[in-house]
Amino acid sequence: MARSPLTLAALASSAVPDLTVTATRAHTADGAGEFDSAVLTAADGSARIVRVPLTQAAETEQSSDLVALRALTTGIRSRLPFDVPTYLGQAPVGGTRAIVYDFLPGEHVAVEDIPPGDGLAGSIGHAIAAIHTLPTSFVGEAGLPVLSAAECLSSTAALIESAVSTGKVPAALRDRWRDAVADHSVWQFQPTVINGALTADSFLIDGESVSAVLGWSALRVGDPARDLHWLLAMDPEATDGALIAYATTRQVATDRQFTQRAMLYAELEVARWLLHGRELRDQSIVDDAVEMLDGLVDRVHSNTVTPLSTATGPIMAVDDVEAMLDRTPGDRSAARPGGMRPVDDQAG
Numbered sequence: 001m002a003r004s005p006l007t008l009a010a011l012a013s014s015a016v017p018d019l020t021v022t023a024t025r026a027h028t029a030d031g032a033g034e035f036d037s038a039v040l041t042a043a044d045g046s047a048r049i050v051r052v053p054l055t056q057a058a059e060t061e062q063s064s065d066l067v068a069l070r071a072l073t074t075g076i077r078s079r080l081p082f083d084v085p086t087y088l089g090q091a092p093v094g095g096t097r098a099i100v101y102d103f104l105p106g107e108h109v110a111v112e113d114i115p116p117g118d119g120l121a122g123s124i125g126h127a128i129a130a131i132h133t134l135p136t137s138f139v140g141e142a143g144l145p146v147l148s149a150a151e152c153l154s155s156t157a158a159l160i161e162s163a164v165s166t167g168k169v170p171a172a173l174r175d176r177w178r179d180a181v182a183d184h185s186v187w188q189f190q191p192t193v194i195n196g197a198l199t200a201d202s203f204l205i206d207g208e209s210v211s212a213v214l215g216w217s218a219l220r221v222g223d224p225a226r227d228l229h230w231l232l233a234m235d236p237e238a239t240d241g242a243l244i245a246y247a248t249t250r251q252v253a254t255d256r257q258f259t260q261r262a263m264l265y266a267e268l269e270v271a272r273w274l275l276h277g278r279e280l281r282d283q284s285i286v287d288d289a290v291e292m293l294d295g296l297v298d299r300v301h302s303n304t305v306t307p308l309s310t311a312t313g314p315i316m317a318v319d320d321v322e323a324m325l326d327r328t329p330g331d332r333s334a335a336r337p338g339g340m341r342p343v344d345d346q347a348g
Helices: 005-015 056-071 120-132 137-141 149-164 171-182 229-233 236-250 256-280 283-300 318-326
Strands: 021-026 035-042 047-053 087-093 096-102 192-194 203-206 209-213 220-222
Touching: 005 021, 005 035, 005 047, 005 087, 005 096, 047 056, 056 087, 056 096, 056 137, 120 192, 120 203, 120 209, 120 236, 137 220, 149 171, 149 256, 171 256, 171 283, 229 236, 229 256, 256 283
Parallel strands: none
Antiparallel strands: 021 035, 035 047, 047 096, 087 096, 192 220, 203 209
16 A cells, blocks of 8 residues: 655654644655655755665665665765756655655756757756766765776676576577677777666656656666666767767767667667566566567667667667667666666666
8 A cells, every 4th residue: 555645744853853734645656666756846946856765676676776876985976967866765664765865956857858959958968968978986886886888888798697597689680680799890989987777767857857866776887788778768869968078078979889888788778678577476577578689670670770789680779679678667777787767767
């Protein structure tokens, strides 16, 4: 049974002793059903949000959020051109814990609604670049993962082999994915700080600017292409605006190899969905993933898409992968890299 806003407000007052709540409202954006949450108005007029995880996966994600938020110190946050949620307190409840954060204003924009040009798209590219230019040292000091390019390659190869071991991956996909990781020229890159779980829902928007970035549970040092693959699902002109702003801010080239890795990560979302279904022993998810894999095979035989490497055939466009994932029923959190899920409410 869902907890009422008044119950959540009482938990928040317990978690933050100096918090006096004057108004509450349910946070109804919780589409994935992973959290009970409410927005609270404090006596000083400021807004807070309290969240209680409803599943083990959500609790694990919440714990990772807290580690990341503590790693994002005031000094690190000062380097970012947007806000990041601030942890305010916690209280035990029903074998888990209620967490209170400040509530950040802003709107979500669906990826297909990001307009062409360098306005909002440029702000998104600039925001991602700011994450990627953070000093890497603080990540390791916080005990978070620090992956080399070789480790990013090996983890991707391991994901592919796990999916192949199910016997559900068509041979054409198996061979192309294996060829992509065997092409070591694609994997020559400098790891950076990455959010690790970015989607369009990660961003809060004010006008044409990114005002905040939510969802930091997969913070690490890794492949910057992990944070950019979803940009390829935007309007092509919006993608160009975001990538130009990103490249200009970082003073790097988003070269062919960079794009190839991003596209590979997008394709492997389907593999993750398959493995998620197997882990849950949910045949409906497995069947859905198999259907998506069959659709992916059909697409890779088209001459209108880009090869993953010099050894591969054509690949499915990222927007087609995203479209298939968007129609997938249920929660995809375990299937997404770094526990990515649709943002249901504000978190670290």
